[in-house]
Amino acid sequence: MTDNQPAVAIRGVTKRFHTDRGEDVTALHDVNLTIDAHDFITVVGQSGCGKTTLLRMLAGFDKPTEGEILIDGRPVAGPSPERGVVFQKPQLYPWLNVRRNVEFGLRMQGVDAVRRRHVANEYLSMVGLSDAADRKPYELSGGMQQRAQIARVLAADPAVVLMDEPFGALDALTRENLQVELRRIWQEKRKTVFFITHSVDEAIFLGTRVVVMSAHPGTVLMDIPVDVPRDPEHPEDIDAVRDTEEFRTLETRISAAIHA
Numbered sequence: 001m002t003d004n005q006p007a008v009a010i011r012g013v014t015k016r017f018h019t020d021r022g023e024d025v026t027a028l029h030d031v032n033l034t035i036d037a038h039d040f041i042t043v044v045g046q047s048g049c050g051k052t053t054l055l056r057m058l059a060g061f062d063k064p065t066e067g068e069i070l071i072d073g074r075p076v077a078g079p080s081p082e083r084g085v086v087f088q089k090p091q092l093y094p095w096l097n098v099r100r101n102v103e104f105g106l107r108m109q110g111v112d113a114v115r116r117r118h119v120a121n122e123y124l125s126m127v128g129l130s131d132a133a134d135r136k137p138y139e140l141s142g143g144m145q146q147r148a149q150i151a152r153v154l155a156a157d158p159a160v161v162l163m164d165e166p167f168g169a170l171d172a173l174t175r176e177n178l179q180v181e182l183r184r185i186w187q188e189k190r191k192t193v194f195f196i197t198h199s200v201d202e203a204i205f206l207g208t209r210v211v212v213m214s215a216h217p218g219t220v221l222m223d224i225p226v227d228v229p230r231d232p233e234h235p236e237d238i239d240a241v242r243d244t245e246e247f248r249t250l251e252t253r254i255s256a257a258i259h260a
Contacts, residue, residue, distance in 0.1 A: 050218030
């Protein structure tokens with residue numbers, strides 16, 4: 001990647017679906033967005049505005065009807081290990097223990113067993129699951145399963161991490177804890193992240209930029225840098241961040257745009 005080349009470029013993307021009733025439905029219209037390396041982009045908007053449709057095209061699961069999506073200057077032609085996807089519901093293999101789930105992507109890449117175990121242990125420690133490494137997914141709580149899914153995606157070392165409301169199904173306390181964990185991991189690893197959420201609070205706390213999508217058909221309504229002060233000694237103190245005037249101002253502005 002050159003200094004001037006974005007990690008992700010979405011250019012004039014429109015997506016139409018043909019329904020069983022013979023109707024053409026436009027989910028996205030003329031979406032343009034540039035994401036630089038190491039950005040943490042959070043995306044908010046009303047239900048049905050095309051957020052997940054856009055993520056699926058970034059992942060290579062679907063193709064645009066018009067326009068193009070480039071990752072590191074190359075068109076997205078299909079799924080790739082360069083793009084890791086964290087779904088709302090954990091996608092873990094029930095017959096593998098947690099460590100082997102985390103190792104799975106590395107195994108597919110041909111990484112040797114010693115290196116796989118080392119990397120898996122690193123990420124399990126990072127998400128606080130070292131003590132659960134030998135357990136099966138069904139022995140874990142929902143929050144722990146989501147931690148394992150995040151560890152598995154990050155362990156495969158993708159250039160871009162795509163996250164589709166990964167904390168949406170969790171209780172409030174678990175969700176808040178995982179927000180703090182994810183922000184801390186991002187600070188350490190500096191991955192490029194595209195994160196969908198319905199929570200304006202979550203979007204501001206996690207993101208370096210918040211993208212607001214318009215209602216159906218979806219397009220980029222606002223692209224707002226997040227400039228919220230954080231205590232250098234405790235940058236992930238979520239309550240302190242939320243209590244700042246800058247946070248509250250952004251929250252009001254974004255909420256008004258979504259519901260306008």
